[in-house]
Amino acid sequence: DGGITQSPKYLFRKEGQNVTLSCEQNLNHDAMYWYRQDPGQGLRLIYYSQIVNDFQKGDIAEGYSVSREKKESFPLTVTSAQKNPTAFYLCASRALQGLAQETQYFGPGTRLLVL
Amino acid sequence: DQQVKQNSPSLSVQEGRISILNCDYTNSMFDYFLWYKKYPAEGPTFLISISSIKDKNEDGRFTVFLNKSAKHLSLHIVPSQPGDSAVYFCAASALNDMRFGAGTRLTVKP
Numbered sequence: 683d684g685g686i687t688q689s690p691k692y693l694f695r696k697e698g699q700n701v702t703l704s705c706e707q708n709l710n711h712d713a714m715y716w717y718r719q720d721p722g723q724g725l726r727l728i729y730y731s732q733i734v735n736d737f738q739k740g741d742i743a744e745g746y747s748v749s750r751e752k753k754e755s756f757p758l759t760v761t762s763a764q765k766n767p768t769a770f771y772l773c774a775s776r777a778l779q780g781l782a783q784e785t786q787y788f789g790p791g792t793r794l795l796v797l
Numbered sequence: 798d799q800q801v802k803q804n805s806p807s808l809s810v811q812e813g814r815i816s817i818l819n820c821d822y823t824n825s826m827f828d829y830f831l832w833y834k835k836y837p838a839e840g841p842t843f844l845i846s847i848s849s850i851k852d853k854n855e856d857g858r859f860t861v862f863l864n865k866s867a868k869h870l871s872l873h874i875v876p877s878q879p880g881d882s883a884v885y886f887c888a889a890s891a892l893n894d895m896r897f898g899a900g901t902r903l904t905v906k907p
Contacts, residue, residue: 725897785831
């Protein structure tokens with residue numbers, strides 16, 4: 683059945699280490715998004731992509747990088763430059779045409795913790 | 798710069814009563830509004846939405862009201878059930894820009 687998957691569910695990062703969070707969707711959605719959620723705050727946009735091989739920075743892109751080599755996949759790398767990476771990371775996707783095109787659908791999230 | 802605000806971090810209601818969650822926005826360019834429900838350690842799930850050309854949208858126990866002049870929307874849940882206990886996020890969208898509120902934690906007491 684269709685949906686968005688994120689892995690791993692929990693991820694631990696050591697100081698100075700880059701880590702990559704996976705996001706895959708089989709909804710045939712064109713657009714994909716990465717958000718960060720911190721306690722007591724709403725979702726903040728890190729990066730988004732509307733088409734393969736193209737992506738745009740969101741509000742808090744510093745310290746993160748993404749790629750969009752395939753329509754189904756939008757991995758997020760948390761680099762060592764991100765000084766406060768501990769958060770809950772959410773991936774979402776959206777159709778750009780048709781009914782309900784305004785609605786983003788979310789994956790189950792990945793919790794990143796710094797050791 | 799919070800363009801979408803949910804001023805109540807928490808709300809507690811009795812089972813069977815109405816829950817009213819509120820949301821305010823500042824950007825008049827927003828033309829589509831959504832409510833998401835989120836359980837701990839899970840991704841948000843889409844609940845209900847409304848276009849700016851409407852002032853009400855109803856789906857079972859859930860109704861969203863939009864007051865464009867006041868830049869305010871609300872989610873009504875009636876009757877509230879213990880399973881509705883979760884964090885509810887309001888979101889507003891304009892073209893490719895979607896903004897989320899900080900969320901309201903709803904607790905429905907049996």
